[in-house]
Amino acid sequence: MYGIGILKGFSVTALNMIRAPFTIEYPDRRVGLLGLAKASGMNPLVFALKRPAAAVKAALGVAKIPARLPQHSRFRGQEFVWYEERCTGCASCAKLCPLGIIRIVTDPSGRQTQEGEVYDVEVFDIDLARCMACGICVEVCPYDALHMGSGFERARYAFPNLMITVDELKRAPKRPSTWFRPQLEAKGYDPQRSGTADWKLVGRHETPTAEQLKRTWVDERTR
């Protein structure tokens, strides 16, 4: 009979109207009184007594709290995490970036034990306006100094502001993504929950000290 299919279709739509919403509100999530009290870590009654204005707002359904998006620890964010202590200035990342948008200027460092071993990085510009977050630079970094970040809120008003400079890299919160870093994943690190990661945590191996280097390369050979 004509029309049965259409009615069936309407029943599907009607069923979906009473289901819980699938959409996630971002950047702010609307909450009720219970949700707001829970977000501030208080019992709803105590909360209503302490902050009556906010409680009334929440009860009316107009209160909002910042929402956190569910995000996997491998998420390739745009903010890079760079560890000055690990970086030797080898510039593999700059060489193998498919777009060639990393610019590195180095200078022989005072902390080196042999000539050409470690360099101080003076310029480390990543042109985020052109970066496609592919992560090849992270993949090729032999010293685990560069990691993908976990943030993504990097909208800016002008192109020059999209450039990540070395100062910004030094200042940026160290929440590396576990993309291409199985050692971080093995430790159960999650950039959202575990907080910032120290440079000692992120490496596959520790950087050898000058003494260890001397033992391996000088003492053992001249023995």
Next chain:
Amino acid sequence: MPIRTEPVTVNIGPHHPSTHGVFRLRVTFDGEVVVDAEPVFGYLHRGTEKLAEERTYVQFVTLSDRMDYVASMTNNQGFMLAVEKLAGITPSPRGVWLRMIAAELQRIASHLVGIGFFLQDLGAFGTPLIYVMRERERILDLFEMLCGARITVSYMRPGGVFMDAPQDFWPALDTFLADMPHYVDEYERLITGNEIVLVRTKGTGKVPAETLVNASVSGPMLRAAGLDWDLRIKDPYEYYGRVKFDVPLARESDNFARYIVRIQEMRESVKIIRQCVEQIEPGPVRPKEVPFLIRPPAGDVYAHIEGPKGELGYYLVSDGTIAPYRCKVRAPSFINLTLLRDMLVGWKVADMIVTFGSIDINMGEVDR
């Protein structure tokens, strides 16, 4: 008294919601009937094939994501097969299984988008599209677990994939596989029996099978004409020889047949993924000895896969250096689109957009 009409030429696009990207269709109408149609494309040309000549093989993976951006995984897969053939790399078994899982998930996601926009073109504004996006979102979440990105995945590497799936991927995949058949049932209830859809799509946009073969069309379009041609069966690449699945066929070669073939292929993909999950074996996901800079011997290869839209082929010529000398992509969207004029002429305006939507093209792949 008959009314004399005059043909009028109308430009549809390049910026038109029904053209699936930047695509221009110059159509000549006589009254309501299409008398001529000329596709104009190239607005999204980025020179990917030329760019490949100065990128190493791994670097090009990132660019292959951007060709058919609703099916990045299969793009990666085709390119990896070509590189492995060229350089003589034997992939790791676990990597291959993971690649198959990813590719079949991508096929579901791509068909979902294809169906959603096809119905959008039909005038079912919003509802079906939002429904398919809901499921696609879950697939993209799975991709985020695998490789940290949702659209531009860059997941595969010569010899396998770059990293093993995380622990929480497997339960999430299981729940998705359990839910997906119900979702497909829901579309069938919503759409397949709907009289308006049937009237609008049955019998419109018919193309004879010979025309399809002569134009070397592939993929669901060909199978909707009753031609049993699926590269996963006819030329089993990866481990497709070890999984069992049916190739859905339809006979009518009209818009409805193309829609129904896609719906059934999604069910088959779910079956394939289940078998992959059963057969996957532990081990490394890529051989240790494959270097980052691959230097294949001089020569040329052609490798093809059954992408969601048709046969996706890569022709690579190597001159022994770290970058390909030439990289030619056989893009299914582009070749399926060449038949557009034959499909449109003689039909009404209202059928034009539906027929165009049923090809399921992606402009990123057409123009490359």
